[in-house]
Amino acid sequence: MSPGLALRRLSEHAYAAEQPRRGTGWSNSGLVAAGGGLVVDSLYDVPLTRQLAGLYAEVHPDAPDRLVNTHHNGDHCWGNQVFEGAEIIAHRGCADRFADFAPERAEAIRTMADPPEALRSIHDEWADFDFSEVVLTPPTQVVDGDVTLDLDGLAVELLHVGPAHTEGDLVVHLVDEHVVFMGDVLFHNCTPIGWEGSTDRWIEAIRRVEGLAPDHVVPGHGPVCGIEGLQAARRYLEDVRDASRAGWEQGLSVLDCCATIDLGEYARWDEPWRLAANVHRVYRECAGAAWDAPFDSGEVMRDVAELKRRLSD
């Protein structure tokens, strides 16, 4: 259970379900209460998503007809089964990677009595979740590009902006009410972290949404914001990209490069140590790696853990 999970009305038909925690797994969701109901993302586990569905039922009593998954990370889709009977819409890049990581594996790590050092941090971060009931419930409707849905005359655009945070990133745009649901293309007051994708494409994705001039922006993690949240996240990615390219040219290690970066206002965002993952990504790009080239995520997360240790000292 999330004691802080709260529903907020943003416009005539749009609602955001926000979680006060912003770190690993504490994601937001959205509801468009029109045309049979459309939910944007389920939550990380079944109890949390049942709580979410209960909140949505207060404003949209019928079970929603549609569920959009913004991407394949479990904190946005492992509760899908709760919305039984809904059409589940996602980009092909989400559908293809949907089963990449098994909830059974997460539950095994979460419940380890004495986890090995490499798993200790994720074991701790998962302490308040419960993956035991999760049955992977994949998309039933796969899209390959931008799509516009008609919810009883209300236009809802699904914009494919990936690969940014992941390959299948979809942004949901409620055109007439100026609301966007960003998935993890936006972390607000929280440091972003990306997987497959590229820094430049991520910046481009955010710029595209800035061009829509939304009034209400629902990030994947962190509180609802306006366009200034998009601008801050884009500036972070631009600043980290530029500093990392300089570090790469000087031959600095990732952690030494991190030490040269003055986080300034970004130091107050949650999870600032994710900087190491973002520098790693730019380093891979400087070395010529394609956006979907496999990489050693263990090495990346070791540097994230080490930077966390150094920043906490």
Ligand SMILES: [Zn+2]
């Ligand atoms: Zn997420």
